[in-house]
Amino acid sequence: MMKVRPRSGRSAGAYTYSLKYRFLLILVVSTLTPLAIIGSISYVSMYDILRNKAEAGVRSNLHQVRLSLDDTLAHLNHASQQLAFDGRVGKNLENYLSADLYEKKQLSDEIRNEISLIHFTNPTLGLMFYYFADDRQVLFENYGVSEDFDPGKLPVLFKYNQITYYGPHMSNNPIDGHIVLSISRKVDLPDRDDVYVYIETNFKMAETIIQGDQFGGDLIHLIADPDGKVVYSEAPDRFPRGMVVTGGTKNRSLAKDYLTYEESSNQEWMAIAAISKSKYRSEITRWELQFAFFAALTLVASCLIAWLVWRTVYRPLTLLGKDIRSVKHRGEAFPERRSRIREFAVIYREFADMRERIGELIADVEVKEKGKARLEVEKLMSQINPHFVHNTLDTIRWVARGNGQKEIDRLVSNLNKVLHYNLGKGGEARLAAEIEALRSYVELQSVRYNFQFDVRIEAHPALLELPIPRFILQPLVENALFHGLDEDGWIEVSVAEESGTHLRIRVTDNGEGMGPEEIERLLGGRSSGGKKAGLGIGLGYVYQMVKYQFGTDGSFQIHSEPGGGTTIELRLPLAREEG
Template sequence: MKTLLHMLKGPRSLKNKLIAVLLSSTLIPLALVGAISYYTIYSILEHKIEDGIRSNLSQTAQSLDTSLNNLKFVSQQLSLDGSVGQNLSEYLTTADLYKKKLRRDQIVDELNLISFSNPNLGMVCYATPNDRRVLFPNYCPASGLDLSGLPEFDNYADNRGFAYFGPYNSLGATGQKVLSIARKVQIEDNILYIYIETSVEDLFGDREAAGGSLLVVDHTGSITYAGSKSFTVGSKFRADSPQQDDYLFTEASKQGWSLVSVIPKAEYNREIDQWLLRFFVLGASSLGVSVLFAWMIWRTVYRPLRSLNREIVLISKSNFLSPVTFTDVKEFDFLLMRFQDMRTRIRELLREVREKEKRKAAMEVEKLMYQINPHFTHNTLDTIRWLARMEGHDEIDRLVSTLNRVLYYNLGKGKIATIADEIGALGHYVTLQQIRYNFQFDVRIDTHPRVRDALIPRFILQPLVENALYHGGMADDGVIRVTIDLDGDGRVVITVTDNGAGMDDAAINRLMALDNQPAEDGRGAKAGMGIGINYVRRMIDFQFGGRAEFRIESGIGRGTAIRMRIPYERKEPDNDERADRG
């Protein structure tokens, strides 16, 4: 299933994988740092902005409270308790015109001094409520002074003999936004009001110029001033229902009135949005740099890969002589050097293969000749056998037939046979040797029936018997015993013994040496001694490895015993054999 999914998806290029890895290594840390930074910076900026708004609002409320207290203090100076009030009382009660003029000048001077010492004050005057006449104004009012039409700032103060109005445009010539106080003064039968204005342009104007607006709410919850179009003067203010696009911050005073700062959400989030914009610009720049690095790394890797691909294409075209183009990258140059060594080795191997093919062709021809020669030999022997039979030479006929069977069996050396086949071929060989030699000897074969179908390399028993005949010092009445049986471990035990002259340990060691060379030595060893033994040992080592044993036991005058132990492996019967057994 996994392989099928991989095949459906298809292999991805190194370039895409490299870009994916670099983008992941950039985006994941950037996303984590960005998320942590966002929540951290957002919290910091939010607290900073909120604290700044509340601090500014608190300062505005304190300044406004200070302005109201200043109005109250100045009004007390103008009341009957102050020097100005006393001069005003004499001015209104005296009938002496000279004294009236003196008191008037003193009042004007003191009012000018008060105005000079309080630069935030606007128009300062006395007013009569009935005829709206203005007395001693420092600024000429645009019209008669009508206090009934002024917006109340806080009518709670009216119970104490004075009231605050505003904010509104000054009644004097300045036209600024002002707060005012009207304090009632009664001099005998005359009722006057002290009217004093103070500018709040700096308080409200600067605040609204900073991106927000102000509301003034009196102690009853009514809006007395609205710098935002979302609110209406005279309506009730509800802090629990802010406008959709505004944030509201409230600062209450001890006198009962409240200031409300109205901040548009866009303005409130402006600094946060600027930070997000900078972060996104930084993230996009980082992403662009990562893509650039990915492209540079890809270029660094792609050129060496292209050189490797070129070498592979040259090898596919059997071009092994072109020079290798190095890349000046240590790791890839090392690979190219190894690739060059591999190409040299392939060229040498191809040359060796061509030489082996030539030798193989020659061996095929030689093998064919070897196949032709035995075939010719068998045909010739058959011709001799038929001529002998036609002439009535039965002994020659039997000899040639036996020789032909021995040759046919021996030409298959190295192949697998059964012990029964090997014993049959050994019988033909012994027959030939009894005709050849001029002394009598006997070969006795004792094979247990249960091992007759055991597998054994072909041409194993004959060299052992031949070694006993040629090199064992056999004489008349010599006996060679061949015993084949199973031992207690279930292995096939083959023992070949003779009653010949035997041999000493030195001769045994020479026979057991795998590099034994057939040569005449100084002690009279016969030429060719050990070739058959060497063949047998090599064949069982090749066929069974360490599972086989081979040893020689002999002594001078005691004969020789050669013993082999090989694994018991049976030949499986074919269909014809199963049918015969059935």
């Protein structure tokens, strides 16, 4: 029987997606595409309809408030005219001020009767009286007046000639306690220039006008003077009195939370309505939630259809996956797979042949691994020589100690430490171990050159356990030693954390320093000749290590000039080990 061989080409591993998720993706995309198009069109249309509906409601309410306030201010103006000098009551007031005691009593009764009549014919009016500004005297009041009454403290809505209209404020009637509108009108008397008539609206009149909105109390009413400054606010914590809410600074600080609408009166004062964007968008939000719900149902239906399609090929693929995972268990009996789907029947036969070939390849690999293990043993043996050097130095150190040669004992001990650290495994080391190896190296160099030089090492204890590249401090200090450090010389090594992300290592000396050409030679690992021949190799190693291991995340800088000492600064990414 002729075997069917698979076509050569890309392997199954070249595909990075699952057939199951491909089915899901195709059906979901085919469902969401028309849904997104229809939803976008519906959203734009519904958004405009609902927005216009909400805006029309706010503006209608604002218009009613503005008209009511205009009417109320007109009533105040009309009543104040009757009490001014041009009216009958104003004439009686002039006579009252110049009359004797008996006439004053008679005129006082007439004035009070006239005031009562005006109040009776205008039930929307409340407190009214005459006010003498110079001596702060109140006359003919129809209700009690607060002792601290001062028109200068009231919020001015606008002024017209000798008339001042005040925005909503607390009544000056101490037993009222409600918000009112008021007017102050100058009374032109021949003998006095400080007489005013003051009138307020009836109690709760202003509150009734302002608070009647159809948004359940979420609409905030404001009243602003012609300059756009708030003189009354239902929400003083959000729109304080004196805040500018119109013009170039309109709603600048609250634009994220509120929408504002305004309507000006004939006298240029403004009624303003502010509504939170969340309340304004409430109907739009409900529609969006409904749309999202039906979209989710459609998406679930698409996933269900995809699952039904997937189920047709799920079992054959599951059995094939099980056979593939069982290939690693050699010696097991593998069942012969059959399928009514022709494509899977061919795959089962081909996989059986492949499994047999894999078994043969595994046997060959086992033979090769045994040879590789022998090579590893030989490689390990080649690394024993450094241990021989360390052991020999230990022997010399103990002989010197036994003969009382303390200096030799100390010298060999430091040399052994330096060799043990430098010949150890590559990779990272603890900052504490790097500093300890540096101290041993410095002590060796002091014995070699037969003079003491001051090496100061500063590192915060919290940084000592951080991992850093091995053999990074010694080349920097070695560079300082070989560039003109004399008996008065010093080297300062500082390690600090920078911005919580990097480790900054700085090595500074007071030696001869060097010019740009010498720095370039050292970083390139080239000799400068003379007594400094071959001394740039270690510094070049550090430069190349920082460049290739850390890239742009690390930096290596040398600051030096002839006769001015040298500073080498490294900036390495901070890597803390996870506990």
